[in-house]
Amino acid sequence: MKLVKSKMSILFILLMVTMFALIGCSSNSNNGQPTQNEPAKEDTKLAGEIKIDGSSTVFPITEAVAEEFSIENPDVKVPVGVSGTGGGFEKFIAKETDINDASRPIKEKEATAAKDAGVEYIELKVAFDGLSVLVNPENNWVDSLTVEELTKIWAPDSTVKTWSDVRPEWPNEEIKFYAPGTDSGTFDYFTEEINGESGAIRPDFTGSEDDNVLVQGISGDKNALGFFGYAYYEGNKDKLKIVPIDNGNGPVTPTFDTIKDGSYAPLSRPLFIYVNKESLNKSEVKEFVTFYLEIAKDIVPDVGYVALPDEEYTKGLDLIK
Structure with a gap:
């Protein structure tokens, strides 16, 4: 009886070894590739x-x-x-x-x-964004501008040539004008809000679609005046002076808060x-x-x-x- 049980145990062990070997062979036979019942994983890498x-x-x-x-x-x-x-x-x-x-x-x-x-x-x-009006840091006379003064300066038929043409107490120095190019949305927005018509502006300005060019122009000329997006002022604070704008309720400087709440008007x-x-x-x-x-x-x-x-x-x- 003991001999029969021993033989059965040996047969059981041999059977188990054979099963594991077959499983191992099956796993290795497809070299890690998915079986017919296992779909391939998609490569989701973007290109x-x-x-x-x-x-x-x-x-x-x-x-x-x-x-x-x-x-x-x-x-x-x-x-x-x-x-x-x-x-x-x-x-x-x-x-x-x-x-x-x-x-x-x-x-x-x-x-x-x-x-x-x-x-x-x-x-x-x-x-x-708060479209910003900028002057040179050496400009110590412009502390703010009204919307009406911006219109007077930038209108297509403007007769403003010097700072004293804007306010008599300001210097009799010729203004150098800088503005975004005519393909710029900033140009369109400013002219529409300030002059009442998209594209309406005085012709004698230096324009560029690259705001860095405008930064260089204004920062390099004491009598320069220009406008562009707030971020370019933020990135060049040491080279530029920002001008508060008075829309009838007192001068407001563009900041994160005044742009967000709309009090910097009409250029937000x-x-x-x-x-x-x-x-x-x-x-x-x-x-x-x-x-x-x-x-x-x-x-x-x-x-x-x-x-x-x-x-x-x-x-x-x-x-x-």
Whole structure:
């Protein structure tokens, strides 16, 4: 009886060894590849290129977002151009870009051109900006300007040549004018708010879509006067003097708080990105725009602008789902 039990134990052990060996062979036979009943895992690594152009004002935000996105997605190229809002819309409508940075809403003629070209888009607010009026730090006479004085200075038929033409007690020194180029959304917004018509402005100014050029011009000339987005002042405080603006309730300096609550008027404004709907079919573009809206509230203050309320970014995320 003991001999029978011993033989049965040996047979049981041999059977178990054989089963484990078969399992091991089966596992090794497919070299780690999925079996017919096990689907292959998808490679979710993003790659490709996201083409962006447009506003120099929105550029610092988009560039900062692109840099953060590239850290997590090194195989995705995100070049960000600066052709101005209008120049950017031209490329966007021609389907040369996926996203357009814009410091103003799209114009009716641009929207019509986009429709005719078969370009459907989504408008997304990303920040608030306070369009800022700047002079040279050595200018010790301008402590504020009224909206009426800005109109007097910048109107197409302006006769202002010297500071004393603005206020008699100011120096009889010729003003050097600096402004964003005509393709700039900042140019459009300022001229519309101050002169009552987009594009209406005196002709004798030095213009550029690159706000860094304007910074250099104003910081290098004691009698310079210009305007551009708040972030470029924030990044060059040591080279520029910001001018409080009086809209009838006393001079107000653009700050994060006055821009956010709208008391810096009439030069507070929203900033946008426009996204081609067709481009959202590309996973890298959709992931980038999602990433943009998710981190904008942290990035925007870092580059000198005012973040939107959280619900505004949530609305944007809902639009791209």
